[in-house]
Amino acid sequence: MTNYGHRIRFGVEVLGGSDAPGDAVALAVLAEELGYDLVVFPDQVGEGGADALSLAAWTAARTRTVQVAASRLDARARPASVVARGAGSLQLLSGGRGMLVLGSGSAGEDLGVVEEAVAVIRSLQDTSRSRVSSAGTYHRLADAEPGPALDREVPLWLYGADTALAALAGRVADGWVADLDEVGVEGLAGLNAVLDRAAIDAGRDVREVRRSVTLTSGDAADVSALVALVVDHGVSSVVLRVRTGDATQLRTFIDDVAPAVREGAERALPPGALSSRPVRRADVRARRRPGIAYDHVPDDLVATAVEPGDAAFGKVRSTYLRGGNPGLVLRQRNAAEVASAVGFAREHMHLPLGIRSGGHGISGRSTNDGGLVIDVGALNAITVLDEAARVVRIGAGARWRDVARVLQPHGWALSSGDYGGVGVGGLATAGGIGFLARKHGLTIDHLRAVEMVLADGTLVRASATENTELFWAARGAGANFGVAVAFEFVVDEIDQVGWAQLAFHAPDPAAYLEAFGRVAVTTPRETTPFLILGQGIAQLMAMVDSSDPDVIVSQLQPFAEIAPLMQQQVVIAPYAAVMNMFPETPHNGRGEPVSRSAFTREITPGFAAASADLIRSGASHWYQIRTVGGAVADVAPDATAYAHRDANFALAVMGANAQRLDRWFEPVRRQSHGLYLSFESDRNPDRIADAFPSATLDRLRRLKAQLDPDNLFQDNFNITPARDHTRNAS
Ligand SMILES: Cc1cc2nc3c(=O)[nH]c(=O)nc-3n(C[C@H](O)[C@H](O)[C@H](O)COP(=O)(O)OP(=O)(O)OC[C@H]3O[C@@H](n4cnc5c(N)ncnc54)[C@H](O)[C@@H]3O)c2cc1C
Incomplete structure (x- = not known):
């Protein structure tokens, strides 16, 4: 035979x-x-x-x-x-x-x-x-x-x-x-x-x-x-x-x-002799990494798993911003497969584990070197559950551009971020500071339920009435507690919006920042501006939640008067058009992203001066301030794990060299309070304490000890269990 x-x-x-x-x-x-x-x-x-x-x-x-x-x-x-x-x-x-x-x-x-x-x-x-x-x-x-x-x-x-x-x-x-x-x-x-x-x-x-x-x-x-x-x-x-x-x-x-x-x-033939399990070529097997039980990948995952020698590896190894070389990428098609992948990951606690939805994490931890990646990108269905109540179920793998496109024909939108390629899973477990934030709050403020696979492989639903502590934690610190597979959101009735892109001559960044800060805090909630400040130039992008030209112009006018305008474009467009401004690009990130984050209640002279020094130093090639406040601040700080509700501004700064950036960023940090982990890449544990006030962090660590005592989920800013368990991460 x-x-x-x-x-x-x-x-x-x-x-x-x-x-x-x-x-x-x-x-x-x-x-x-x-x-x-x-x-x-x-x-x-x-x-x-x-x-x-x-x-x-x-x-x-x-x-x-x-x-x-x-x-x-x-x-x-x-x-x-x-x-x-x-x-x-x-x-x-x-x-x-x-x-x-x-x-x-x-x-x-x-x-x-x-x-x-x-x-x-x-x-x-x-x-x-x-x-x-x-x-x-x-x-x-x-x-x-x-x-x-x-x-x-x-x-x-x-x-x-x-x-x-x-x-x-x-x-x-x-x-x-x-x-x-x-x-x-x-x-x-x-x-x-x-x-x-x-x-x-x-x-x-x-x-x-x-x-x-x-x-x-x-x-x-x-x-x-x-x-x-x-x-x-x-x-x-x-x-x-x-x-x-x-x-x-x-x-x-x-x-x-x-x-x-x-x-x-x-x-x-003997029972079970015929299988569809692929047998990889010797040259592909030769590129396997140590410590991974490749031949024991669960049957339901084997068809979509990607090893370093596979053709698909080039597409999945890196993320948008970070180069990676994982040993195995497990791509799931449903929640049962996610449970299976989590089980396999539990058997590989000695290796790094990354959780990936859209691969747009700023710190890039959804890839690694030699470890496993659980990739839920294929769980991207977007379904209207209740038309009258505007309840929508969105798979963790969906991209915000697709969410916006699907909601638009209903006259709806969900505040997400400024970039349509970002994945739902990463953003909706962290916060979601978007162009509609001041009027409609964070993405997590629209969350009604999340379906999550926990470290023990069980699939749970968390909402205001089920697994309530997890529901609290998932809104701001979700990545530490499990793999989210789907979210239920109540979305807003938003049809056309005002969308402005203004460029200013700004030779004095500190003066520009202070003036921007003064205007932003007094502007009505309909308007959410994001500012990118460089040497000599300021670019303002702002969304006004109105289709009335008079409202749009009157709310933008104070910003237009901050400094001499070099360029301006204001259009009335669907929210989905803004989310679809940029096409998707392959994820060919290289090296380590270097990003720093800070929150501030107001743009004080000290904050503005330190920012201006940072910008002039050239240590940062990207200095962006998103406005928050408004509806974000309507939610109590202890209602969700995202606690910095009183901040009016969220700063994100990127550079090429961490040491050089830190030298100039530290003075800015001293003028601020707290940070948003989604804009941070520093692995210093102090950043966790900056991200979560101590009462929030203690509560998170207690829940972590209950739900993930062995600390399986730790790829991106680890909240260690109250009893201290740690393992290596890359
Ligand atoms: C160009 C760009 C623009 C951005 N703009 C904004 C913005 O305007 N507002 C804003 O709030 N953020 C913004 N971000 C940050 C972004 O929200 C976060 O980086 C987010 O984590 C990306 O989600 P992702 O699924 O694409 O990332 P991934 O790289 O797939 O995941 C990032 C991390 O999220 C966690 N995670 C991912 N999927 C899951 C899951 N299913 N379950 C549990 N945890 C998971 C993991 O810890 C993972 O390491 C932006 C990022 C980029 C690159």
Whole structure:
């Protein structure tokens, strides 16, 4: 018995596609409807007509689940770099359903050309490298940029029936296909043995290479022979060769033969022998990090987990602002999977653990070096629960730009922040200082319930009536208590808003700041201004919660008079348009972000002078003041873990060098009180005490001791349990 444990899949190889491409695609679409797993288009490059990669791409566009392959591509006839881009694009556009099968041309030919093609295609899919070169005999690459960035590498199979090709498949391929008519069962067994030997000699696990046969209708009727192929010869993909127009044969095979083969094989093999758990290639496994039980990732997480050697790693390793190199990123699709991931993380307490929703954390702690990341980005559904009461359930992985877009047609908005790419999970567990804050309060002030997976893996709901202490803590310090999977908010009726961008000549930053402070505290609540102050220039962005031009102009006018205006733009627009001003960019953060935060009740002369020194020093390239107060201050300081309700201004400062920034920031800090952790990156434990008044911190630490006594959740500003438990973090 030779079986490699792979789940059995049934496919169809569509013949005649080059002459009748439309019919071939129609047959492929039917194949998906009938329940086939795989559709394969063989290349007939010498025959003119439509080519295999185009047929595969067109089919992918018209199907949803079936895997789509361009097959028997002659590595001699096509430049590997062109094939790589085509296959990568197919993979990208099909949502990971692409596959590539290279052929050898004729038997006995030098297979160096195929081996080089495999190497070039793989290297162009490895987006963790910035450039790739290859000095091959047949396929050369000079300083090429890899890409497109993929979520899943395109499986690369080889097609052919000679010994050298089987050996090459063993050394380098993800799968091997032989024509059963050509090799016969005995030939198949012999070639399989060659493949296994070559794989072992190359240091691979034989299970890395899937085995497949193509058959014609004659062989396809013999169920017991097919069962034997699966059970005794390790075949896991059975591909029926069908000419366009032959729908009857297509139906008969999948309706009558395929279930019988599956049943027969399952009966003959030990229970649970066939699995869909991926077996990663040796070169991918070689990039694993120590201390992670990769082979014990729970079954429900394995399909979406990303390891350092995987194609998707380039997309998930870093965050918006910080470079990272985690050992494993677990991406969940539902709350049960989050519980599973938390369980796995509990078994890895010796490693750092990052929790990620949108990856926009200023401190960048949702990535790490060598640890785990729990990524709930896919939990991004936004659902209206109660139209009359304006209750909306929002997944932690949603982005604020999407929230705004979904709420807009209802005439609603939810105060979030100033940037639509920020994730809901990170912001809604910390506070949410947004452009509607002075009129409508913080994001957390709209929270009615949060669903959270706790350290022990239980999913709980916290609200004003259930798990009330957790509900209190989740509004300001949520990241220390669990992984939020969804939030219920009551949103506001907000249609169009006034949106202003003003630029001022501000040669004296201290004078500008003081004047800004005076105007801001007296301005009506409808207006929430954010100020970015630089050397000689001040940029003011302000939202006015009104669609009345007179109200907008009258509330902005005092700001316009602070200093000479260099530029101004005021528009009436939906809140969603402001949240969607900037497109999403890939998360390619590098190095360590350096950010400092402070709250202040007023902009005193001392605060303004220290700020001006900081700005002039050049130690900071970003000095931003958001106004708070108003409705934020209507909430009692002890009503939520976010306690600095009396602050009218929240300062965020960024620099390149922490020591240099601190030298100039310390005088500002001395003129302020408290800070907002979401704008801070300093890991000094004193910052926790700045963020939470002592009564709040004591209460949080007591709850932490109850809900997370082993301190699993500590990635971003750790509130240690009242009994002191700590572990290493990176
Ligand atoms: C360009 C930019 C603009 C910003 N503007 C504003 C603003 O106007 N107002 C404002 O208030 N903030 C703002 N922020 C800060 C932002 O709110 C926080 O950094 C927030 O944590 C980002 O959320 P995220 O899910 O995108 O981040 P992530 O990097 O995914 O997470 C950051 C941290 O939040 C915690 N966390 C994430 N997801 C969860 C979860 N599901 N459950 C529990 N804890 C979780 C973790 O501790 C994690 O380390 C801004 C940040 C950036 C980069």
